[in-house]
Amino acid sequence: MYCTVAQVKGLIPSDTLVALTQDDPTKQTVNNDIIKKAIANAGERINAHLRGRYPLPLAQKSDLLEGIALDLVRYALYLRRPDGGDLPSAVVLAYKTANDDLEKLQKGDLSLGIQSTQKPQPNQVWLVKVPKRRFDLS
Secondary structure (H helix, E strand, O other), X not given: OOOOHXXXXXXOOHHHHHHHHOOOOOOOOXXXXXXXXXXXXXXXXXXXXXXXXXXXXXXXXXXXXXXXXXXXXXXXXXXXXXOOOOOOXXXXXXXXXXXXXXXXXXXXXXXXXXXXXXXXXXXXXXXXXXXXXXXXXX
């Protein structure tokens, strides 16, 4: 998990978050389950881009991935808008930037700057055991 529900709540105003997460118009509370699902989906999407390049789960926290996750979650929540209106341009731009960064991470054009949890392989020596000679060369 690259971000938390609390971080999402800090990013999006409360009344907007209620409108984005609540399917029941009579309720005026944030639906945390919707946020958790969006966070899980964003995490899977990030992992899909990191697999093969970084050992998962990552041993260290990455601020870059946290920002990407928040942008993906925010975009996913805004897609749930019942009015069908256009998404805010800042949300769309952040989403496109997050996708671009994920592609760069996958290609190796962008680095997380974290240490790998994989230890380098020690120098290995191969020993080959052969039977004694049967014939002498002299």
